[in-house]
Amino acid sequence: xxxxxxxxxxxxxxxxxxxxxxxxxxxxxxxxxxxxxxxxxxxxxxxxxxxxxxxxxxxxxxxxxxxxxxxxxxxxxxxxxxxxxxxxxxxxxxxxxxxxxxxxxxxxxxxxxxxxxxxxxxxxxxxxxxxxxxxxxxxxxxxxxxxxxxxxxxxxxxxxxxxxxxx
Amino acid sequence: xxxxxxxxxxxxxxxxxxxxxxxxxxxxxxxxxxxxxxxxxxxxxxxxxxxxxxxxxxxxxxxxxxxxxxxxxxxxxxxxxxxxxxxxxxxxxxxxxxxxxxxxxxxxxxxxxxxxxxxxxxxxxxxxxxxxxxxxxxxxxxxxxxxxxxxxxxxxxxxxxxxxxxxxxxxxxxxxxxxxxxxxxxxxxxxxxxxxxxxxxxxxxxxxxxxxx
Numbered sequence: 354x355x356x357x358x359x360x361x362x363x364x365x366x367x368x369x370x371x372x373x374x375x376x377x378x379x380x381x382x383x384x385x386x387x388x389x390x391x392x393x394x395x396x397x398x399x400x401x402x403x404x405x406x407x408x409x410x411x412x413x414x415x416x417x418x419x420x421x422x423x424x425x426x427x428x429x430x431x432x433x434x435x436x437x438x439x440x441x442x443x444x445x446x447x448x449x450x451x452x453x454x455x456x457x458x459x460x461x462x463x464x465x466x467x468x469x470x471x472x473x474x475x476x477x478x479x480x481x482x483x484x485x486x487x488x489x490x491x492x493x494x495x496x497x498x499x500x501x502x503x504x505x506x507x508x509x510x511x512x513x514x515x516x517x518x519x520x
Numbered sequence: 521x522x523x524x525x526x527x528x529x530x531x532x533x534x535x536x537x538x539x540x541x542x543x544x545x546x547x548x549x550x551x552x553x554x555x556x557x558x559x560x561x562x563x564x565x566x567x568x569x570x571x572x573x574x575x576x577x578x579x580x581x582x583x584x585x586x587x588x589x590x591x592x593x594x595x596x597x598x599x600x601x602x603x604x605x606x607x608x609x610x611x612x613x614x615x616x617x618x619x620x621x622x623x624x625x626x627x628x629x630x631x632x633x634x635x636x637x638x639x640x641x642x643x644x645x646x647x648x649x650x651x652x653x654x655x656x657x658x659x660x661x662x663x664x665x666x667x668x669x670x671x672x673x674x675x676x677x678x679x680x681x682x683x684x685x686x687x688x689x690x691x692x693x694x695x696x697x698x699x700x701x702x703x704x705x706x707x708x709x710x711x712x713x714x715x716x717x718x719x720x721x722x723x724x725x726x727x728x729x730x731x732x733x
Contacts, residue, residue: 354559357559357562357563357566360566360570361562361566363570364566364569364570364573367570367573367574367577368573370577371573371576371577371580374577374580374581374584375580377584378580378583378584378587381584381587381588381591382587384591385587385590385591385594388594388597388598388601389594391601392594392597395597395600395601395604396597396600398604399600399603399604402604402607402611449655451653452646452652452653452654452655453649453652453653453654454654454655466621466625467625469621470618470621470622470625471618473617473618473621474616474618474619474622477614477616477617477618481610481611481614482607482610482614483614484614484641484657485617485639485641486640486641486657487638487639487640487641488617488621488637488638488639489636489637489638490621490636490637490638491635491636492633492634492635492636498633498635498666498667498704499633499667499669499704500633513655515610515649515654516652
């Protein structure tokens with residue numbers, strides 16, 4: 354009888370083990386099904402997120418305002434390049450300690466509001482890791498309020514980008 | 521003629537048959553034999569159950585092996601997904617400034633002329649992303665100054681209210697002030713908005729949404 358009882362206990366343990374394994378299989382199968390269904394979207398999103406991540410080895414090659422904003426030794430981040438093409442001057446800013454980021458100070462006196470906003474939207478869309486920590490758009494004092502003439506704003510930005518230091 | 525000749529053996533047998541001890545022993549014996557019936561049934565049942573469960577365990581093990589094999593083929597996708605999930609805090613904390621500026625432009629009435637817009641990120645919090653650190657802003661501060669036509673009434677307050685509705689939940693107006701002047705009054709608005717990932721009021725869609733560019 355004792356032997357039968359032990360056998361019964363072993364069967365019960367096997368039953369529980371089977372239930373656990375079946376649940377785990379169901380979860381794994383569901384995960385795989387979801388992964389298969391979302392594979393295209395995941396790959397696309399990964400590509401989109403991975404593309405703009407700035408490689409740290411290029412950080413020292415950014416042009417400064419002292420040299421008229423011209424490119425010196427190598428490529429700057431694409432976002433900064435786009436800002437410069439649009440009329441912004443860029444200088445590398447102080448990087449926070451231990452942070453995987455690059456910082457740039459940008460300035461322009463040439464762009465109107467309706468040109469600055471689409472430019473920012475375009476760059477924010479192209480780089481999901483672009484953080485605008487500070488932006489100041491100032492109407493020049495020489496321009497009267499409610500002026501109907503195109504007004505170039507004094508724009509000052511400090512942008513920060515997550516880098517691929519960890520990759 | 522021998523009347524009723526009974527041998528000793530027969531007598532002994534009769535004594536055994538009818539004595540209490542004999543009956544008790546017989547009862548115990550038959551009881552024990554009777555108890556064997558459920559035990560045998562139980563034994564057969566357990567054997568059947570054991571067989572079924574072992575078969576099921578084998579099937580589940582085979583299924584697990586097949587799933588593991590399928591999963592290996594998707595290892596790359598899974599790795600990419602994990603990395604995207606690791607970057608989620610960074611994506612969530614980024615409040616699109618262009619959307620805020622676009623909303624200000626959209627909401628400002630014709631009785632208002634903005635002279636300065638300042639947006640600052642604040643309350644930075646370091647977050648571990650993979651092997652690096654990144655400072656994520658928990659809040660942005662928006663300061664808008666400008667002029668309002670004298671007859672415009674509370675157009676600047678209307679702008680503040682509408683902008684507050686568009687900003688993420690938890691946003692608040694920190695300051696509204698109006699200084700008299702001729703022909704324009706000068707107003708100043710200050711708002712704080714948390715970077716909590718809910719930017720739908722600004723017209724922002726999820727980054728995973730297709731064709732969101």
